[in-house]
Amino acid sequence: MVQRISSGSPFEATYGYSRAVRHGDTVYVSGTTGYDYTMMTTPESVGAQTANALTTIAGTLKEAGSSIEDTVRVVYYLGDRAYIDEVVKIIGAVFKDIRPAATMLIVQMIEAGMKIEIEVTARIGAATSA
DSSP states (O other): OEEEEOOOOHHHHHHTOOSEEEETTEEEEEEEEOOBTTTTBOOSSHHHHHHHHHHHHHHHHHHTTOOGGGEEEEEEEESOGGGHHHHHHHHHHHHTTTOOEEEEEEOOOSSTTOOEEEEEEEETTGGGOO
């Protein structure tokens, strides 16, 4: 069974994708930017964008029956090398004990105000498996 999860982002309908897709015990979360869904804006700082992206991802994983602690793979896309130190403070605090496989890339973002995009893969129950 495949479960498709939406965050309500206008990009999902425009670009034709789901925020996440769950297949069995694996959850694939699409690249998630720092858009603030409560304020309906993208904050200026890369730190705030990183925190927002992780909040969206955590909520998506919860909706799929998983959690951020079940993350087994994460890919970070940064719009500028200068963002690394600020981003690492935030992601390090979240993932320091989880320690998923990870990749960080410097890329050109699709919108000028976007500074980070994060995608994760989670396996339900990974946090408690031996």
